[in-house]
Amino acid sequence: MNIKAQLKSSIFLILILASCQRPMPNKSISGVWIQEGYGRIITIKDSTYTYFNTTENSCLPLISNGKLTDRFRIVDFKNDKLILNPGGIVDYGFTRSDKLPEYCVNHNIKKDHSPELNFNILWNTFDKHYAFFEQRNIDWNSVKIEYQENLKNIQSDKELYNLFADILKSFNDGHIRLDVPDSLRVKNVISKKNENRKTKKEVINDIVTTYLNGFKSYNNDLIQWGILKKENIGYIVITDMNNFSNYIPNQDLTAQEFKQEYEKVLETKSGITQLDDELKGVDFAMNKILSDLAETNSIIVDLRFNGGGYETVALKLLSHFIKEQKHILSIKAKNGNNYTNEQEYILNPAKNVYQGKVTVLTSHNTASAAEIFALGTMAYPEIKRFGSSTNGIFSEILWKNLPNGWEFSLSNEVYSDPKGNIYEITGVPPNYETDYPKDRTSFYNSFYKGNEFKDIGIDKIITWHNTVYK
Known part of the structure; x- marks a missing residue:
């Protein structure tokens, strides 16, 4: 064999040996x-x-x-x-x-009630996954130093619960929760001063009966809509961002009957199917609503009483009020000392889109998925927001377990607008502000002055609309 042939043979052998040593791509998802x-x-x-x-x-x-x-x-x-x-x-x-x-x-399911162990798990989990120490002005290392001293005096689960509750309350984050046995909780006693406090249901009922010529509803008053008296302005109040699936043809059931029937159907569906049905339900409801309000030249979308739900539902609803595709927000998750890769969310208009002007009403009680709707409107300057800033809690709720059997949750996802601005704590700001109370009960009661019911938010939009468009 000549030198040239030997060289070719050697290269071929090296390539074969290299291919044998190189890991083969794993084609199985298992x-x-x-x-x-x-x-x-x-x-x-x-x-x-x-x-x-x-x-x-x-x-x-x-x-x-x-x-x-x-x-x-x-x-x-x-x-x-x-x-x-x-x-x-x-x-x-x-x-x-x-x-x-x-x-x-070999996980051990035996509960361990050691105060030190449970505290360390809580602290370390927040340290790794909680995304907003800086925004909420929390010095987490100082918390560890301060409360570790108190652990030595803990003698019962009740005392440990009080200590944890004290720590978590300082965050003022509505997505932080501590799930413990009922026996450890202090029962709230309603004082006589609050006997006349109004409920969300009462306020919304007074809105639709006072301001609308007539109204319709879907899925146990999940959405109610109609046209304002003496105005060509549509009104839609959305109280939640879930339970939109069109499972119950009979809309005349009582609240309890509806809930029971809805949950029966829900139990037969897989997780993915449930979410798909929610989005189909949004389209079903919005097609009815936009048909009824097709002749209006403006619509008010009221999110003041909406505490959240599915962000997909919120953005599906928003898609019926926009006319062009846009990057509306980005998301990343806390991952130790870093973050996961940021994901951009592009919103596309629905097939059936409202053609008139859109205003959105928000309050400090507009939270979570509802304020993701509000965040999305910021990419569309033609949509005007009235009311107060939203609550300022955008992340999905991440639940974790403690060794003693308790569960707790935290916010690990960061939502931002396309420019990178974060609205955690501050909430999404309105274009035209109304100074609503932050306390929920005070907010509901603010609609009533003596025996008179008045919605200053709707009144302000009517005045603005008639000034700008007439």
Whole structure:
């Protein structure tokens, strides 16, 4: 064999050996996957999965041996990277792991009530996942130093609960919750001073009967709508961002009957199907509403009484009031000392879009998914916002477990507008401000002066509308 032939043979042999040593791409989705930014792990075998919620101390299955396509859509899969979508606007990123961590395989379900252990798990979980220490002016390291001293004196679960409640209350974050046995909670006693306080239902009922020529509703008053008296202005009040699915043809059921029938149907649906049905329900309701209000030249969308729900529902509703595609917001999740990759959300107009002018009413009680609707309107300057700034809690609620069996939640996602501005705490600002009380009861009662009912928000929009457009 000549030198040239020997060289070719040697190169060929090297290439063969290199290809044998190089790991072959893994074409199977089966395996163990670590979720980025949420402290969760998913194991997949064929078409089934188990989803674990983890802390430094625990690894508890949220769902065991479920059908993957009932809970997630596969967005992308490349060897050691997996992207799943649970039916929301945020995609979840996962990295492949060789095996399930030992503490997930042999997790101890025995409760441990040690104050020190439970405090450390709480503190470390917030340290890793909570996204707004700076915005909420929380020195988390100082909290650890201060409260660790108090742990030595804790003698009961009740005392530990009071300590944790004191820590978490300082955040003033409506998405932070502590789920404990009822026996540990202090029962609220309604004072006689509040006997005459108004409820959300009463206020909304007085709005629609006082200001509208007549009104219709959908899904147990989830949405109510009509046309303002003496004005060609439509009015829609949306009280929640879930339960939109068109499951119950009979809209004349009592609230309790409707809830029971709705939940019966809901139990037969997979998680992904439930969310799909919500969006179909939005289109169903909005087609009816926009048909009834088609001759109006302006619409008021009232979100003042809306505490949130599904962000997909909120943005599906918004899509019926916009006329062009836009990047409206971005999302990232806290991931230790860093963040997950930022995701841009592009909103597309619905097939059936309102053609007139749009105004949105907000209050400090407009929260979570409802204020994601408000955040989305900022990309459309033609939509004007009236009222007070929204609540300032945008993230999905991330739930975690403590060794003693308690559960707690926190905000780990950061929502921003296309320019990178964050509205956590401050909320989405209105274009035209009304100084509504922040306290819910005071807010409801502010609609009443003696025996007179008056909605200054609607009155202000009517005046503005007649000044600008007439």
